[in-house]
Amino acid sequence: MVAANQWIKIKAPATVANMVCGFDILGFAVNNPYDEMEMRWMERSGEEPSITIINIDEYQLPTDPEKNVAGAALIALLEELDEKIKESTITKGISSPNTGKIPATTKIKFEVKINKLIKPGSGVGSSAASSAGAVVGANYLLGNLFSKDDLVRFAMNGEKLASGVKHADNIAPCIFGGVTLVRSIFPLEVVALPSPQLYVTIVHPQIEVRTADARSILRQKVLLKDAIKQWGNIAGLVVGLMKSDYDLIGRSLEDVIIEPIRSILIPGFDELKKACKQAGALGGGISGSGPSIFMLSKTKEIAIAVEKEMNQLYDGIGLPHHTYVTTINQAGVEVEA
């Protein structure tokens, strides 16, 4: 484990959830944008709070750990820490370099500095980056007691705070890197998927779509015939990724259930998608619950041409926006001591 009081640096990537047809199960991490965080643990005395959040960005997010997504994720980790330490000191002999052992949970406090470079509410996993970054950082400080699956479980508490629902389709790729499948949420099972070289173009139109709202407009029931189309595409996308079959990936990037409803919230969605595909994109759609839109391309040149289409369309209707041309991030959250 890392010595008390020593700061570590954390880089937590943005993520694209759903990947068009894989609502709530598929997602991938990207190399840009990402959040920067710093963390340390200290010995805690008396009734000091066990988590201190320091925001060093402009977003004025809550610093009360129970109201901050990174805080909520760390609270979940701390709840299981005593049990884990007991288990680990017996079975693994893990110890602190300065005290010889990890202090009991009641004697640990975390300080977390968060510099959000992923704009909250943009639909590329801003809350997931904070939650995932915090628990990966805490785990690193403590000598990696917990598995990645454990960390996903903890970080899902941040997602619950942000959107009202425990979901892992941003958290899983943020922690594992690459493309991930959440095969099951209770009990949690994350499966890492291989993927070929893919370029990602993202546009974030500066409108607000709250995740909770984007969820509430969905219908609770879907037509069986639509569900069948959807699972054909999901299976096709997984095969396409695993076989590096770009055409199959492109044909499978179709969502007949969620996108037709949610795209109503995003200005110019249909035109933009059409223009991007005409520019050579394999396909794409809403990133998570929006408003960001992502497109996958086989080459950097196409990804840049796609960005140009996005800029043209949103410039044309006078909608402020940001774009990113990036690649799939294979590392997930990274820590530097």
Place this chain on the structure above:
Amino acid sequence: MVAANQWIKIKAPATVANMVCGFDILGFAVNNPYDEMEMRWMERSGEEPSITIINIDEYQLPTDPEKNVAGAALIALLEELDEKIKESTITKGISSPNTGKIPATTKIKFEVKINKLIKPGSGVGSSAASSAGAVVGANYLLGNLFSKDDLVRFAMNGEKLASGVKHADNIAPCIFGGVTLVRSIFPLEVVALPSPQLYVTIVHPQIEVRTADARSILRQKVLLKDAIKQWGNIAGLVVGLMKSDYDLIGRSLEDVIIEPIRSILIPGFDELKKACKQAGALGGGISGSGPSIFMLSKTKEIAIAVEKEMNQLYDGIGLPHHTYVTTINQAGVEVEA
């Protein structure tokens, strides 16, 4: 192409559709049971019928081509034959060894002898074997003018006759062999999936479940939350097959949508499934629309232990049944000249 009047022999394998979680999209072929067929083409004169069906089994299936699944599939093939011949003589120079060219459709007739060893209505693709066997045979006779995708399209007309719906989840594995994904039905796209060595135990309880009835009891709408569980399992199953991850295959063989409804039609389903899994099966469920049940196992020994459980359970309740212990058939329909 094969000379006029010369018989060829055809072996058309049984198939297991749905593969538990992949309703209407996944399926695989097995090495036992299979149908035997013989076919030849002849020059047709005047108003002779273009298709003659001769049943050499006990099942008294219709011999009118429009009412026989093999006939319906061949009719669909003949409808596209003229166009194909035109295209092929220009682009590929295909010709008949005896006449120098394929006769126009109006001048061709097919004779088909069918010996069904796959009992109709057993739920392991009996109708698909006849439809697929007939079109693969006809294509072989004509010098393989059509692609496998074309043949699947033609054979689906047999399925429509049998069940009222054009579906390809038996036809595709019967023609392609192995495990297949029907990513899309209109337009048709079949994706062949690799699979590890798997042993298949099948039990056919001698009760009647009509495919059309098994379809009509399904609900037209499903809960989105169930659909999400289902697509997690479908993706998990595809990854498990492609990575040869037996445990992942086992965990993914779960159906929260179709099985809970259809299993009501099959006596002792839940007990049987439980007993088979306790005997070591990875998992399994209803084959197609039933009443057959299949189980997948990692070894032959387990597959035989699973068969024993099936026999014990159905012997115990006095239900006549057949069992098969077999493997996945990788060849699909086979032709011998």
